[in-house]
Amino acid sequence: MHYDIFNGDADGIISLIQLRLNEPKQSTLVTGVKRNIQLLADIDANASDTLTVLDISMEKNSKALNALLEKGVKTFYVDHHRAGDIPESEHLTAMIDLDANTCTALIIDQYLKGKYRSWAICAAYGDNMIASAEKLADQAGYDATQKEQLKELGTLINYNGYGAAISDLHFDPAELYRLLLKYESPFDVIADPQSPYIKLQAAYQEDLNNALAIPAQYKSDLLSIxxxxxxxxxxxxxxxxxxxxxxxxxxSAFAVLTQNAQNNYLVSLRAPLNNKQGAGDICSQFESGGGRAAAAGINQLPKNELNHFIELVEAHYKK
Structure with missing residues (x-):
């Protein structure tokens, strides 16, 4: 049996789309909402099985990964998040790049020598790697309209991944992957009135309008919340x-706080685009936090720790 294990956001979904367009394969799909990154813990595989793991932190999955490798499970692991100690195993092929200007889909793009470049650019836009996406789009000869189309679709796929549970989402990420895999390029998705694009476009605009109506709770030169x-x-x-x-x-850094059922905050932190570092390190200081240099989050931030969070962010970017 082969398992395709991937983050439910644009980067994870599109990374797998590139691989499976290149090498179709029957597989068991393992994914979830964007914040569900400890996906290897649910894998019951043995030495006759194989894994492809995309866009989830190796550090957060280290215990389960080591257990699978010890059983002889061949694993292809591609990611750009905090990796911790990468296991030395003949059963592991790891492509890890922590550069703040790359994402998993761009690593896959290099691996496939640009075979599905339009999809990789779409993912980079969706993962807010705007400069990297623009550079590749210019190299590919895309005009302003095409770049905007790739950016919008990437954003919509990424938007679909956020939620506390699958029930919050418009599409289960596994189903969205299956629907998008039918298309050779993102432009084919946009051209098809029956694709997920139209539904996500309308839903995104409604949710965004709700958010834009809410003023900042906190604002300084370094951080807005x-x-x-x-x-x-x-x-x-x-x-x-x-x-x-x-x-x-x-x-400026930005944090979006969402109240949850536990009366805590779900936190999405973005480092300043002109100083894309530190977000993962800041959020990792909290028990349920993690992420990468430019973008990170905390799943459960007690409200009485908000001031401490603000102090950490401002101290970091004041340097």
Whole structure:
């Protein structure tokens, strides 16, 4: 049996699309909402099985990964998040790049020598790697309209991944992957009126309008914080809204807080676009936090720790 294990956001989904367009393969799909990254813990594989793991932190899955490798499970692992100690095993092929300007789909793009470049660019836009996406789009000869189309679709796929549970999402990420795999390029998705594009486009705009109506809860030269209510639309828009804010003011950090059922905050933190570092390190200081240099989050931030979070962010970017 082969398992395809991937993050439920644009980067994870599109990374797998590139691989399976290149090498179709029957597989068991293992994914979830974007924040569900400890996906290897649910894998019951043995030495006759194989794994492809995309866009989930090796550090957060180290215990399960080591157990699988010890059983002889051949694993192909590609990611750009905190990796921790990469196991030395003949059963592991790891392509890990922590550069703040790359994402898993761009690593796959290099691996496939640009065979599905339009999909890789779409993923980079969706993961808010705007400069990297623009550079590749220019090299590919795309005009302004084409670049905007790739950016919009990438953003919409990414938007679909945010939520506390699959029930918050418009599409289960596994189903969205299956639907998108039918298309050779993102432009084919946009051209098809029956594709997921139209539904996601309308839903995104409605959720974004709700978010834009809420003023900043906290604002300084270094950080702005927006607090959203405990609602499905808030959970869906939180990460993509953080990206939008970061692009509007590239010298400031942004945090979008969403109240949850435990009366804590779900936190999406974006480092300043002009200083894309530190977000993962900051969020990792909290028990349920993690991420990468430019974008990170905390699943459960007690409200009485918000001031401490603000102090950490401002101290970091004041350097």
């Amino acid at each position: 927006f607090e959203l209510p405990d609602q499905p639309w808030s959970r869906r828009i939180s990460g993509v809204y953080g990206n939008l804010l970061a692009n509007q003011q590239p010298d």
